[in-house]
Amino acid sequence: MVGWASPLGLPSLYHAAKEHHMSADPSSSRQRRSNVRKAVILVAGLGTRLLPAAKSQPKEMLPVGRKPCVQYVVEEMVQAGIRQILFVTGRKKTSIEDYFDADPELERRLQEGGQIGLADEVSWLDEGDVRFFYTRQPFQRGTADAVRLAEDFVGEEPFVVAFGDTIVRGDGHANLVQRLIADYEATSSACAFAVESVSPDDIYKYGVVVPAESATRPAFDITGLVEKPDRASAPSNLAIVP
Template sequence: MRNKVTKAIFPVAGLGTRFLPATKSVPKEIMTLVDRPLVQYAIDEARAAGIKEFIFVTSRGKSALEDYFDEAPQLEQTLRKAGKTELLEILKSTNMDSGEIAYMRQHKALGLGHAVWCARRLVGNEPFAVMLPDDVIAAEKPCLQQMVEAYAETGGNMVAAMEVPSDKTNAYGILDIGEDMGAMVSVKGMVEKPKTGEAPSNLAVIGRYILHPNVLRNLNRIKAGAGGEIQLTDAIAAEIGTEKGVYGYRFRGQRFDCGSKAGFLQATVAFGLARDDLRDDLETYLHELLAARKAAE
């Protein structure tokens, strides 16, 4: 019987320089998308997929992220006294039990592969997920849950994938497809940020992975690749052609790149319009804004 995926690594050591000056004092991962921090969307998605152990790879200056998942007795007491039970329940849903969450420091910014490698002792010899909170995915069934269900059939290593425009392939890890089976593809090669015109396909890897522990062993041997960093893509690619193999999974949903300002704004509008309590006011404002812009042209 295939081992269940119950552990997830969240690499959150980045400095978030694209969001300066906000990230001078606030970790990017707790910047709010509507009324929830980015990282909360990732945690909720992981829980829906059956994840029980949450491993955060952090760096200096991320203490606010750790505090976010801790209990806030004074705030809870204030809400309880005020009879604000609904807000109290929302607050409690952000708490993480002792032993459920762990923090590892990445002392040097050596890339995503190195960040994942930092958590190797907590993962052990089990399959594990990797989730990048910058990638927020709106989906009827959460993306990682879709992948876990597909993984139960295939095992091995699985990366979330989506079609991107040909002129954008140089910004992603791109899959060289072996067999295309619809939602699932077998992978015969992976290229990290290929030069324009040299990509083997337009199927890009985005920030959700289910990996066999062999990938951690591969990271022990890998030297710095693209950009002088240790690339997770290289460690996964080393599993191509092995018994475990590598698969790409075309998830159902819309991905927002919240690591960019434009993507963050797009996600804010999309998630706001999806909320019953915000939709009418936001739609009215957007229509008025567009009408005013057209009138001014």
């Protein structure tokens, strides 16, 4: 399901960003070309809910299968046609920058050792047409503040916002970002975001949308949102997907 909302104004703030590159999956070139080419991935959180596992490494780097969680997020962005990605980082997050940097020495050793398949898996980080940038959120002031730090990176262009520790799959569709971009570009709405149905007992944990009276699914207009309402005052059971 997709909801529509108006964006918040962002005050001007300049942050220089470090830059790395990676090669896009060849299959991504076959995707429909979109005007949405930038993404902001938020990775500055402390990860307190995942302690003690996140004490010495970023929660976004915890493995899911054979890859860190944040790699799945990046791969989905690239598959959706995103070509510039800004990570909003924080303290003790430098391993994310190291991970998305190229490592020619590692690739060479793997190839010389006959581990060609493994070398191919890490070679997608080689220099290519997808660029990575990094800026730091010095104080934990919430999601809106983290997005604010990306203003100079995105300029006047449309962009995607995602959390680096959240992998979203649902409704049998492989790429939620592609669906959001397609719906955004097919309408005159200011922005688009995904929502999910949650239990009334858990509604207080989420930001909840107020659907318009004429709302029809799977894509619909909204008139507002309420942050962490109690069960009695919640305008719907549709929570914004983080």
